[in-house]
Amino acid sequence: MRESFKLLKLGSKSALWAAIVNTVVALIKTAAYLITGNVAMFAEMMHSFGDAANQLFVFIGSALSKKAPTDRFPAGFGRLVNLVLLGAVLVVGVLAYETIVEGIHHISNATHSDDWFWLNIGVLGAAAALEATVLYKAMQEITEHLPREKVKGLKIIPESYKHVRDAKPATKLVFLEDNVAVGGAVLALLAIIISTYTPFHSATGYASIIIGILLLLVVGRVFLDNAAGALGVADVKMQAKIGSKVFAHPQVNDIQDLDVIKEGDSLHVELTLEVDPKMTIEQADDIKDDIEKKIKESVANVTDVVIEFDEDDGINTWDKIKNVKE
Known part of the structure; x- marks a missing residue:
């Protein structure tokens, strides 16, 4: 048990922070969805639950991968994080599918409603802000090896995108997922505003589909990276x-x-x-x-x-x- 706690201290800090934040955000979105029934909120709820589960798996996998070699596994456990990530993307894939299906269903049954408008706006705005803090944490991990003057202030944003290919697998997953998380929250906000104040009432359905597709793109990117890592890719x-x-x-x-x-x-x-x-x-x-x-x-x-x-x-x-x- 003591060894397990020591290993957990070595796990990806950005993944742990992301798992905690996304769990809180997912519970808030769930409450909002149960009250409002808004499909864009449903998409965001599914997205946050997927992120939270994923990032918890990633944290545990990144910690266990630091375990010292044993007689049974003399090569060590370095590739374990890649195997865990391969399993984690399956969760996101299923949630992405459900999000797309729900969006299609809403488009064919779109109705106008301005009930709970400010509740939806407030929840999504708070979610975007919380997820932006996780994204910033991942940016810091990606650029930690760079000179301080290169990542000072807003310079960290372009530098993190430039060096994301060289990031650790766990950090890269958090970075990609929270790009979609922040973008998805903003997209859902716009969709709710459009569907409330214009005749385009199916906007939230289309937003749900776009969020689902973005999640699938993350699944594809992470799967390819970690399949190569599990096999042992040349650097x-x-x-x-x-x-x-x-x-x-x-x-x-x-x-x-x-x-x-x-x-x-x-x-x-x-x-x-x-x-x-x-x-x-x-x-x-x-x-x-x-x-x-x-x-x-x-x-x-x-x-x-x-x-x-x-x-x-x-x-x-x-x-x-x-x-x-x-």
């Missing part, structure tokens, strides 16, 4: 960065092979280096320790570095490998 940028650093070592003549595999939030590095064949085992071991230390100091989340040595064949292999990997 090409890190391969180039680590290769350049290793190749600069004075006793490394060439890099015969280099793989950087992303497993959840962690990186697994495998290297085959060409060195002087006259080198002693002690010298090779010193080089290995030195390279491993430099890699772990310069690159975050590297869990292990596997280095093999081969004699120098006099052929420059690294330039060819680098061009292929790039």
Whole structure:
């Protein structure tokens, strides 16, 4: 039990915060929907429940993925977060489908009603504000490695979108879902205003369908990213960065092979280096320790570095490998 609590402390903070906030928002929207029966509110309610469940799974998965390797699982649990996310997107997919179906049903049975207008507006406005705080938290996690002056004030917004591809899986999911959450709340607000003050009474139905489609797009993006992560995807940028650093070592003549595999939030590095064949085992071991230390100091989340040595064949292999990997 003590180990479980320690692991939970290592889980994604943005996912935990998002799960708490979205649970509160979902309960508020549920109360509003039961009072008003508004279909746009129904779409937002389903969306928030989906986000809350998803992000709770993500938090638990990101924490368990930090568990140390065991005899039964010597490679560790890094890919567990990807597997959890693959399961989580199924929940969002089902809720997206229900949201679209409810929107279609409302379009065919649209009626005018200005009852509970200000209640709907107030709930959705508060929801948008709360979900915006979660989105900002995810932006902070995405850009935490950048210089402070680059993310000062509103600069954090474009920088977070620019670097979201490099974010941790859990943070990326929270970021994508809360983009839809904030956008969906604003869209639902506009739809309620339009359906109340214009003859276009089916606006909330169309808003529900659009929100459902946006959720499906998130499902597709997250599924593709985490299916690759579960299989063990190569991190090409890190391969180039680590290769350049290793190749600069004075006793490394060439890099015969280099793989950087992303497993959840962690990186697994495998290297085959060409060195002087006259080198002693002690010298090779010193080089290995030195390279491993430099890699772990310069690159975050590297869990292990596997280095093999081969004699120098006099052929420059690294330039060819680098061009292929790039």
